[in-house]
Amino acid sequence: MLRPQGPVAEGQLGLIKLAITIMVAVMLIVFGIAAYVWVKFRRKPGQNEIPKQVEGNFKLEVIWTAIPLVLVIILGVFTVQKVFAFGENYSSDKNAVKVKVTSHLFWWEFSYPDYGVTTAQDLIIPTGKKIALELKTADVLHSFWVPSLAGKTDTNTDGTINNAWFEASKEGVYLGKCAELCGPSHAFMEFKVKAVNQESFDNWVAAMKAPAVLPEEPAVAEVFKTQCLSCHAVGDQGLPVGPNLTGIGSREAIAGILLNAEGEGRPEDGKPIRDNLVDWLKDPQGVKPGNKMPAPKEDLGLTDTEIEAIADYLADYKLTY
Ligand code: CUA
Structure with missing residues (x-):
């Protein structure tokens, strides 16, 4: 997640950085003010009178309501924008590679309707292309997650199909995981995304479509x-x-x-x-x-x-x- 390898994961890391920056800034300011007050207004030797009692301060209350509101709005705007952008349906995009993802207890099925190919566990994709996912489950709730590329997107049990997409900028093998507690082997419900160049991808499709090879004996x-x-x-x-x-x-x-x-x-x-x-x-x-x-x-x-x-x-x- 912290080493994104494609635009979706980069966008997600951007959101994480934005949220952490805001949180750290708020923490430093609040703790800074608190420390200042503890030191500045501490009881000094010989001070025995009760300090000035203050009740309510309209101006301050407006300020400390407005600042968090603005921060939440900033976070909200960017988050909602990204949530919709990453859930975009690119199924009808001619340049995208469409993949139907079906989760099963405890494995992943990947089928490529445009190529008539179905595989499992290793999701082979070309680099630099949008992979348009249509996600569903065959049994219980699972969630599709490739930390360095995209996710998480749930595979729902009510028959609805979730859309998501991702893109791998460079060739490599990326770890995928089920991110929704689904049963005794949830932790083992892993898969791989293997990003290869376009030529290798075309070769892979052709090899998948070749007649079955059966045992010789x-x-x-x-x-x-x-x-x-x-x-x-x-x-x-x-x-x-x-x-x-x-x-x-x-x-x-x-x-x-x-x-x-x-x-x-x-x-x-x-x-x-x-x-x-x-x-x-x-x-x-x-x-x-x-x-x-x-x-x-x-x-x-x-x-x-x-x-x-x-x-x-x-x-x-x-x-x-
Ligand atoms: Cu499937 Cu956890």
């Missing part, structure tokens, strides 16, 4: 199709119930929180993606309590060998862009 492909693809989708196959897995090997993290060592965002605390996939598939509830994924071993009857084969396949399912 027929037995593994069979397990993957019958078990995994009954909830997940890859390319043109499967169902869009759980997170879309197309190109999952290129993602910054598994399940949003198991950081991939070869990723760009905070890779220093990451593990190889294949190991993260094994950790996740062997114990989804241990990684993210309360998530809706059935345990592949206990609930679906997969063997350790099958789980590892699927982890190998998913880790290799990378997109070049």
Whole structure:
């Protein structure tokens, strides 16, 4: 939040600075006057009479009502202006990239209606373009927040769609979080915004639209199709119930929180993606309590060998862009 990487976050930091400046100024003046009064009017040796008693001072009361009023109006005008500016709907702007954001317990779905592409957890965007968001939830109240780019914007449970937008000035991976207490894994409901140049973004869209890559080994492909693809989708196959897995090997993290060592965002605390996939598939509830994924071993009857084969396949399912 304090290191903004785009116009919306810069505007938000501007508001924070304005509010802090006003608050610090008020504090210094009030404490300064108080200190002056304590020293100047303290009881001096030999002073025993009761000081002059003052009740009411119209002029002073007007002043100390007017000053806060002016300060609140200044804060209010800038805040309201920014709130509306940042909630602006750019969906019909031809230069904007439209993204429909759907929050789920405990993951994020991103779909690009103009490109016919849906992904999860890594929101890939081009730099220097407005990203027009339409936000909704599939279950409970969540809130979309990318501290260095934009937010927070709630995803409502009453079916209303919230609009927001942001723009990343330069390439990079930015941490996103759910900012509304939503359940046992609220704290783990992370995602990444990956800003790339326009050419890479176009390549990514093309790679997402390519036919699905399935496991080469027929037995593994069979397990993957019958078990995994009954909830997940890859390319043109499967169902869009759980997170879309197309190109999952290129993602910054598994399940949003198991950081991939070869990723760009905070890779220093990451593990190889294949190991993260094994950790996740062997114990989804241990990684993210309360998530809706059935345990592949206990609930679906997969063997350790099958789980590892699927982890190998998913880790290799990378997109070049
Ligand atoms: Cu979703 Cu907190």
